[in-house]
Amino acid sequence: MTTATGTTAPTGAVGAAHTRVEGLAKVTGAARYAGDIPYTELAHGWLVLSTIARGRIGSVESAPVLAMPGVLAVLHHGNAPRVDGDYTGPLGPPDPILQVFQHDRVPFAGWPVALVVAETPEQAREAAEALVVHYDEEPHDVAFHAGNPRSYTPEGPQAETSKGDLDAELAASAVAVDAEYTTPEEHHNPMEPHAAMARWDSGRLEVVDTNQGSKFVADELAKLFSLDPASVRVRSEHVGGAFGAKGTRPHQVLAVMAATALHRPVRVVMTRRQMFSLIGYRSPTAQRVRLGADADGRLRALDHAADCRTSTVYEFIERSADYGRSMYDADAHHTVNRVVPLDVPTPTWMRAPGEAPGSFALESALDELAEKCGIDPIALRARNEPDAGPVSGLPFSSRNLLACFEEGARRFGWADRDPRPGLRREGRWLVGTGTASATFPVLVAPSTAAVTAEADGTFTVRITAADVGTGARTALTQIAADALEVAPERIRMKIADSDFGPAMIAGGSMGTRSWGWAVTAAACELREQLALGGAIPPQGITVRSDTTKDLATLTAKERYSFGAQFAEVAVDVTSGEVRVRRMLGVFAAGRIINPLTARSQLIGGMIWGLSMALHEEAVRDEASGGLVGADLAGYHIAANADVPLIEADWVDDPDADDPVGIKGIGEIGIVGAAAAIANAVWHATGVRHRDLPIRPDRVL
Ligand code: MOS
16 A cells, blocks of 8 residues: 655655745634634533642532533532543553543642533633632642652663663773752643533534644543544644643543533633643653763763652653663663652653753763863763664664764854863853753654545645644645655645544654655655546545554664754853853754754754753642642743844754655754753853752852
């Protein structure tokens, strides 16, 4: 069926800057999001979340609320329909938060305890705020710190890797670094809040949503509600940001419950504050890195032990220690990810899960090693380039890290750098520069696509891809154009509808690679069919692809994208404020489909790294178990004024296996960015900052 390896004679669409195909609709407001679309008879659900961090729900005083204007129903654990959470989805067993209102236990502050449904959002909100819920409160523990006695190493081969004799190599090392790094709880709140409308239409469940993969959400809802998957349709046409937060979450489940109970369409929209406990976030980390090296900087020992935190209901691991498994070899090499369950919301995938905090620790430690060895930080990394996967022993499919450093160093002006710290003063500012590596895995997952040659000479592509703001819709248009050998203007790209069949989610930097593979396969076969001649019937000619078999033949290799991050900072000696003056990231991340949106994606990641280095920190109140400032005023993120001249570029690095050469650029932009800034702060001041964010009070 597929011709995934079929050659394409590019029309030049791939690689050319192309504005977003839906750009006009977005900037004119014609593009409507899940929370915007009107429906006849639409009712509105408003969530009520627990105010205690651990205990049981005693009673829910529904009666007074049901008498309030417009209120239609109050769903809670005492009256909600049963759902079936006993399944394993493509991403593992479901987060128990999806089994909404199935019991009276409260495992953390912000757990859903009721849904008030009313005729208008205002009526629902007023009633939800008036709803009295009684609890039997139990003591809770939300305090995360390194060495918590409840911390354990999870099951499974991926938790820990080990080779060589660590103690012996550390003892034999001429130079050693032993340092602890921490990163705080961090949140990824997309601009567009989570929102879902559910309704029954002629025996089918229809959900209009904002998500990273409509087929994944549809299949999960089918399992939860014991429905035939073919009877569930989920669409998510426009998505205002996702970052790992927009999988299946309680709002879709609740919209379905309420629509089923009330026999009318129901929409549930989360508030910003609710998102801080319901959509996942990045666990805080405490990481210890031990490096041992010969005097010339060659690593003899690398030990990276990372602790993270999860909830008591679901084991989610922030895999910070994975970072070193692909980056640097050593005679003795050990990495482990540990976790401690506490009475907090379950974390989830947040952009570059694992690599973002892991690279902060290891790339900072390498900078400390370079300082101790008296070696340039880039030369140190070059000295420790592995020939093969440090843990796996497998060959790299391509590894252009040094090409990134060469190009980056040239453009950044690294050669002029005096390595000594604390020497450059401009008035009240101390100025310094820093660098760090970046990497992210290159993965791909089976997807299906359908490409139709229409009778009017245009083409329609259907694939359950998601454009979460990345420009995926545009990139796929360009990929289809080259595979069909037609201009992009002749292509209609239809995405984000579960009826189009199984496809990978927008996640793991795998979206465009996985979808592009399937689109290329279908489009190439269609082009070959059309080349045989003959008229196109009124319904068009459709070719479908499924990449499952093609991907099964991929050989085992170390497949990664790489990058080199550079930063220049100025530190105010009077206030402790750190200002980033410029950043440069050079990446080897496969063939770049659309330089316009790719640059935006990479720069977005780098800005997030800046934000991580200097601003982001969710403060959990140990007394209440909840967050202090669960909104975008209290949770500081980089604002425009914090963002200086930022450049992202890339070196030639096509993937040899991918039919288009794609690797994926979704996450790598943030990786290493915080370390480059922290290393620059050391260079400016002579003081190491091992705890993020680098707040003024920590600098002074
Ligand atoms: Mo992305 S954090 O893999 O959804």
